[in-house]
Amino acid sequence: xxxxxxxxxxxxxxxxxxxxxxxxxxxxxxxxxxxxxxxxxxxxxxxxxxxxxxxxxxx
Numbered sequence: 001x002x003x004x005x006x007x008x009x010x011x012x013x014x015x016x017x018x019x020x021x022x023x024x025x026x027x028x029x030x031x032x033x034x035x036x037x038x039x040x041x042x043x044x045x046x047x048x049x050x051x052x053x054x055x056x057x058x059x
Contacts, residue, residue: 024048
């Protein structure tokens with residue numbers, strides 16, 4: 001699922017509900033080969049930052 005799709009879903013939830021917290025998850029599998037693990041970890045860091053910034057701005 002794209003970050004923009006998640007943002008749209010969260011926006012709809014925030015309009016109709018009181019949100020008391022959020023957990024940004026979806027970490028990579030630690031059993032992946034190292035090159036894939038490192039690539040996925042960087043993608044996760046970027047995605048987590050985008051979602052954190054979005055939620056901080058909205059909440």
